Every structure is written in structure tokens, then in C-alpha cells.
Amino acid sequence: MKGITVYLIQKTAKLLAQCLGMLVLTSVMLDAVWAHGERSQEPYLRTRTVQYYDVHYDKKAVKVNEEFTLTGRFRLMEDWPDAVSLPETVFLSAYAPGPMITRVESYLNGMPARQSFSKLELGRDYEFKLVMKGRVPGRHHIHPLLSIKGSGPLVGPGQWIEVTGSKADYVQPVSTMNGVEIENLEFYGISRALKWYGVWIALAAFWLLFWLVRPLLLPRWMALQKGREDVLISTRDITVGVILGVVVVAISFGGYIYAKKEYPYVVPLQAGTNKVDPLPKQNGQVEVAVLKANYDVPGRAMHVKARITNHSSEAVSIQEFATANLRFVNQQAPGADSVVSADYPRDLVARGGLGLSDQKPLAAGETRDIQFEASDALWEVERLVSFLTDVDSKFGGLLFFVDKSGKRLISEISGPILPTFTAL
Numbered sequence: 486m487k488g489i490t491v492y493l494i495q496k497t498a499k500l501l502a503q504c505l506g507m508l509v510l511t512s513v514m515l516d517a518v519w520a521h522g523e524r525s526q527e528p529y530l531r532t533r534t535v536q537y538y539d540v541h542y543d544k545k546a547v548k549v550n551e552e553f554t555l556t557g558r559f560r561l562m563e564d565w566p567d568a569v570s571l572p573e574t575v576f577l578s579a580y581a582p583g584p585m586i587t588r589v590e591s592y593l594n595g596m597p598a599r600q601s602f603s604k605l606e607l608g609r610d611y612e613f614k615l616v617m618k619g620r621v622p623g624r625h626h627i628h629p630l631l632s633i634k635g636s637g638p639l640v641g642p643g644q645w646i647e648v649t650g651s652k653a654d655y656v657q658p659v660s661t662m663n664g665v666e667i668e669n670l671e672f673y674g675i676s677r678a679l680k681w682y683g684v685w686i687a688l689a690a691f692w693l694l695f696w697l698v699r700p701l702l703l704p705r706w707m708a709l710q711k712g713r714e715d716v717l718i719s720t721r722d723i724t725v726g727v728i729l730g731v732v733v734v735a736i737s738f739g740g741y742i743y744a745k746k747e748y749p750y751v752v753p754l755q756a757g758t759n760k761v762d763p764l765p766k767q768n769g770q771v772e773v774a775v776l777k778a779n780y781d782v783p784g785r786a787m788h789v790k791a792r793i794t795n796h797s798s799e800a801v802s803i804q805e806f807a808t809a810n811l812r813f814v815n816q817q818a819p820g821a822d823s824v825v826s827a828d829y830p831r832d833l834v835a836r837g838g839l840g841l842s843d844q845k846p847l848a849a850g851e852t853r854d855i856q857f858e859a860s861d862a863l864w865e866v867e868r869l870v871s872f873l874t875d876v877d878s879k880f881g882g883l884l885f886f887v888d889k890s891g892k893r894l895i896s897e898i899s900g901p902i903l904p905t906f907t908a909l
């Protein structure tokens with residue numbers, strides 16, 4: 486008997502230890518898993534459409550009602566995939582797992598971005614600014630987001646933002662154009678809307694019940710069979726129907742006249758699109774032509790051989806290769822330590838950096854073939870290797886060059902890529 490008790494205690498302890506182990510493991514894994522599906526987006530969307538760069542989050546933790554700012558730039562790739570709609574209608578916002586934050590202000594190249602923008606230009610850069618505000622407490626993964634009509638949402642690098650406090654304290658005060666102070670836009674007008682729902686539901690319920698209380702389908706069908714249509718609708722039915730019709734029309738018009746009187750100035754929701762010019766082009770570009778590119782599957786490394794021509798007036802060095810928000814920094818470039826700012830999500834920075842066949846700066850006017858290697862498990866972790874099975878096997882990204890004064894030049898790099906399944 487004693488033996489069985491000891492055995493049961495041991496078994497229970499083992500089970501508890503296993504459960505605890507699972508819990509710890511799950512909580513560790515959740516950190517990565519709680520991001521919200523950005524990795525499941527096709528690589529051609531992430532590497533060949535919108536390339537975000539210089540993205541900054543001014544805070545990592547805010548209280549409910551506290552604002553934080555998200556700034557950055559993006560380049561629309563010239564080698565836009567054929568399968569993706571062009572950025573003809575584009576809306577700027579932030580991506581969050583549900584309404585956890587409020588977008589207070591948004592700007593594209595300094596212009597308010599309340600509405601969509603039309604006809605953004607490929608091969609050009611745009612600058613954005615989003616002012617957000619904490620709404621629901623929790624740890625949320627927030628991204629800048631460009632929604633392109635026909636293509637869907639294209640997100641920038643995501644950062645974890647901790648919102649602290651209580652949801653009950655959340656307020657969104659607004660003063661309207663005619664000087665009315667609204668204490669909290671979150672609940673403004675809701676009670677009135679609910680009252681109107683009540684009025685219409687009551688009228689509809691009355692009309693339904695008015696017919697339901699009498700013999701329904703079969704008796705009426707039988708009356709019809711016997712040619713007694715005259716008993717189906719009585720004078721009382723007609724009277725009630727007419728009264729109800731008059732009441733509905735009176736409430737509708739009365740409500741309209743009342744609303745017009747109480748709110749003489751009403752601005753409808755703005756549905757048109759805005760136009761915005763891209764940022765000015767940089768003087769003196771560096772031209773990059775891909776000669777050969779392959780992805781080494783066992784080594785998880787992208788190898789690219791490119792013919793690079795420096796059209797600027799200064800010697801330049803390759804500073805960084807960036808694609809799909811991943812950053813491969815050349816550790817030997819001037820000022821490499823400060824290239825990635827402290828607020829950039831570290832899970833998107835390749836530890837291995839960027840390897841170059843030749844570190845010698847490219848003189849003004851010089852053309853040289855340079856080979857670079859972007860090697861990191863991030864290609865797999867970020868699920869960016871499906872170009873191995875893609876019908877349009879191409880890659881894209883941005884190459885950043887820097888001259889000795891610290892001036893930066895940005896070039897698009899794109900071209901076909903082949904997988905290598907054996908070790909090189």
C-alpha cells in the first residue's frame with residue numbers, strides 16, 4: 486500500500502514538472518509567435534514592393550492616453566512584381582493586433598494622411614510620420630503599414646510597444662470645427678444611435694407581432710384555396726398598415742429636420758484621394774546591376790555579384806543591404822556601429838552582417854564588380870526563401886552606400902536569383 490502511495494506521489498510530481506516545463510516553454514515561444522503573421526506574407530511582396538528604412542519608434546512603453554511617434558521612409562521598388570497591383574491608391578496607417586492603439590495624426594511627406602493617396606511613383610522615396618496613442622493595456626507588436634488597393638497590407642519593421650494603465654482611463658477628447666468640446670470621442674453619439682435602434686426595432690417588432698398573433702400560413706393558404714381572399718386582409722389591417730407607414734415617414738423626416746436644426750454644419754466623411762510628390766531624387770546615384778545571384782540553401786546565405794558604378798563625386802563604400810525590413814550591415818564600413826539605431830527591432834538585424842569580396846571604396850566614376858554575401862538564419866526564420874519555389878524567382882532590396890563625409894546614397898538592387906542546394 487505504501488509502495489503504491491509513493492509511486493502515485495512520484496507520478497504526480499513528474500506530471501506537474503512536465504506541465505511546468507511546457508508552460509515555461511510556451512511562454513518563451515509565445516514571444517516570437519505573438520507577432521501577427523507578417524512572416525506568412527509572400528517574399529515577393531516583402532522584398533520587391535515597399536522597402537522601409539530609417540524607421541524609428543520614439544518610445545517602447547507608454548501609458549494609456551500617452552502618445553508615441555513612429556517615423557520613417559520607404560522606397561517603392563522599380564522592379565515591382567507583375568502579380569502585384571501598382572500603388573495607385575495607397576493608405577498609410579499602423580498595424581496592430583486589433584484596436585490597441587489610436588492613430589492620432591499621420592503624414593506622408595509632411596501632408597496630412599487622413600485620406601488615401603493616389604498614384605505614388607515607383608523608384609521614389611516617401612517619408613512618413615505617425616502619432617499614435619496607447620488605448621488598451623498590453624504588449625503589442627506595432628508596424629508602420631501601407632495598404633495598397635489590390636495588393637493588400639505591406640508592413641514595415643514591427644516593434645513591441647508596452648501599453649500600461651487601465652483601459653477605463655482611455656479618453657479621446659476632440660474640439661469640433663464649430664467649437665463644440667467632445668470629452669471622449671470613443672462613446673460620442675452612441676447612446677443616441679442606440680435609441681434610434683430601439684425605435685426601429687420596436688416598430689418592426691410591433692408589425693411582426695401584429696401578423697404573428699393571428700392564424701398563420703396553413704389557415705390562410707386554405708382560405709386562399711377556397712377563393713376567400715377577402716378574409717385575409719381586414720379593414721383594420723389596412724388602417725394599422727397606413728398608420729404605421731405615416732409614423733415611419735414622419736419619424737424619418739422629423740429625425741432629419743431635427744438633426745439638421747441641431748447640427749447645422751455637417752462635414753461628410755472625405756472619400757477623395759490626395760496627391761503627394763515624392764521626396765527629391767538624390768544627386769549622383771550609384772548604379773547597381775546584378776550579374777549573378779544565388780541563394781545557398783544549406784548555408785542560408787544570399788550571394789550576389791553586382792556591377793556597381795559610382796556616379797557621385799565622392800568615393801563610396803557599401804554600408805548595408807536591406808530587404809523585407811532585415812538589415813545586413815557591413816561591419817567594416819565607416820560608422821558601421823551607429824548604422825542601426827538603438828530603437829530598431831533587434832530580431833530583424835542579421836548578426837553575421839554583410840560580407841564583401843572587396844572593401845576598397847569605389848572611387849568617383851569607377852565601375853567595379855563586387856560580390857557580397859548576406860548570410861543568416863533570418864532568411865529561414867523570416868520565411869523569405871520561398872523564391873526557391875516561386876514562378877518568378879527574383880529578389881530585391883536596397884543597397885546603402887556612404888562617402889567619407891557620412892553622406893548616404895541609396896540604390897535599388899534587384900534581379901533573378903537561383904537556389905543552390907549543395908554546399909558551395
Ligand SMILES: [Cu+2]
Pocket residue numbers: 520521522523626627628643
Ligand atoms: Cu507584428
